[in-house]
Structure formats: structure tokens, C-alpha cells
């Protein structure tokens with residue numbers, strides 16, 4: 001049996017509904033994915049990601065503790081760069097932010113991964129984030145921004161690959177987390193243009209691989225030789241597993257991701273789990289040595305139940321991961 005079997009939902013979807021639903025399965029990881037309100041079409045508020053996250057922690061502190069005592073690890077998975085390096089710092093420190101391909105500094109996404117002061121600032125804010133919440137598993141998934149091709153193109157960063165820059169940032173985050181929690185581990189998220197081997201940077205102690213093949217073909221198993229997309233997603237996987245180690249490696253899939261299926265636009269569409277593809281994928285990932293497998297499961301909360309009068313196929317999902 002897999003050590004860790006999980007599902008990742010939006011922070012705002014966690015309520016009594018999901019609290020009960022997760023307990024009815026044999027899943028033992030609940031990933032919470034805070035997103036800024038403007039990231040989902042149809043949201044009515046306008047909170048930034050840090051506010052969404054702290055609202056979640058304040059509202060559900062007791063439920064989180066209860067789930068952890070039941071053996072369900074509650075972990076945070078979020079694109080945290082705008083919280084770790086607030087864009088408001090741009091006026092005072094434009095050199096902390098990325099240079100675009102035209103040579104202009106911009107606070108739109110990510111950061112300059114060659115600027116030591118900026119990395120120090122990120123590290124300090126990672127310590128502050130760690131103080132907000134400590135998952136029982138000590139696993140943190142604070143990701144860089146969710147936009148491909150938005151690395152820094154300054155002269156220093158150009159000497160390195162996008163994967164080098166990403167790992168440099170993840171190392172800085174991990175250093176900060178460790179200051180508060182000496183047992184902390186932090187992911188390196190491999191997807192988009194970070195789904196390659198870093199060339200000039202090595203992972204610091206506690207960095208683990210999180211593999212999220214977002215560009216895959218969802219109608220064929222991930223190791224199907226007849227899918228060029230899937231072949232591309234897998235082409236660095238064995239190297240990545242060797243580089244980061246298999247021990248804590250985690251898959252983040254999209255089998256249950258109704259937010260993706262709905263185009264990240266409310267209301268949620270009706271969803272059907274492709275069990276055959278998922279079964280084949282899980283077999284493949286187990287054989288690769290992954291002991292931790294999760295999938296996004298957003299847009300399957302209480303509003304989905306009310307709209308369609310049925311629960312998502314969480315039992316089937318959970319059984320396939322067993």
C-alpha cells in the first residue's frame with residue numbers, strides 16, 4: 001500500500017462537507033491549496049493569497065488538529081512567491097525582481113534568483129510562514145509562481161537554467177523553514193519549464209521532488225508510448241528521481257481536478273473520474289518508487305454536491321490509491 005494517499009482542494013472548499021468526506025475514505029493526506037480570489041473566475045471576493053491562507057487557518061484550526069489526530073496529514077500547497085516576496089517591495093528594490101526578456105525589471109511574477117538580498121528576504125518570510133502552521137508531516141509545498149517562462153533574464157540568471165533558478169529559490173525557502181522547524185522538508189515542483197534536471201545547483205538537505213505533469217494527455221496513461229505529450233512529461237523523471245531521491249518524492253496529478261476540467265471557472269462542470277487511466281498511472285508511479293501520490297480535487301466541494309446531487313467518486317479514487 002502507498003504510504004501517502006492524498007487529495008488537494010481549495011482552501012475555501014474545506015468545510016464540514018470535506019471534513020466528513022475525507023474521513024469516509026482511506027486517504028491520509030489532505031492538501032490545502034489557497035489561491036488568490038482573482039485566480040478563479042466567478043469568485044466574489046478579492047483577497048490576496050496570504051489572506052485566503054490565514055483566513056483558512058483561523059477558521060479551521062480545530063478541524064485541522066482533529067484531522068491530524070485521526071492520521072490525516074493536512075498540508076499546504078500554494079504558489080507562495082507573492083507572499084514570500086510581496087510585489088510592494090518593487091519600488092524600493094526593483095533589482096530583487098525578475099528582468100523580462102526585454103531587459104526591464106518587473107514585479108509581475110517570480111523574482112531574480114541571483115540577488116542574494118532578495119533570497120534572504122524570501123528566506124526570512126518563509127520562516128514567518130512556517131510560524132503560521134506546522135504540518136504534522138513537516139512537509140511544506142510553497143511553490144514559485146504558476147506561469148511558465150517567467151524566470152529572470154538578467155545577466156547572472158541567464159547563465160543558469162530555469163530549473164537552477166527554481167531550485168535556488170526552493171533552497172532559500174527551505175533554509176527559512178528550517179529556522180523555525182528543524183525537521184522541515186520543502187518540495188521542488190517539477191512541471192512546465194521546471195520539469196528538467198537542474199544543472200548548476202544542488203538541492204539542500206530536505207528538498208524533495210514533487211512531480212506534477214500538467215501538460216500531459218489525460219486520456220492516455222502517463223507512460224503510454226503513443227502520447228507525445230506524456231513522453232515529454234516523463235523524459236526527465238528518472239533523472240529527477242535520482243537527483244532529488246525517491247524517499248519523499250510525491251506525485252501531484254490531476255485525475256480528480258474538476259477545476260481544470262471546468263476551465264477554472266465556476267460553476268463546476270459535471271465530473272467523471274477516468275479510472276482506467278488512473279489505475280495504469282498509479283501502477284507506473286509505484287514502480288518508479290513514489291510512495292506518496294496525490295491529485296488535485298478542486299471544484300468537488302459542497303457546491304458540486306448541491307448542483308449535481310451526488311458526491312465525487314472519492315471512494316473509487318481512494319481505492320485505486322490503496
Ligand SMILES: [Zn+2]
Nearest residue numbers: 112152154157
Ligand atoms: Zn536575475
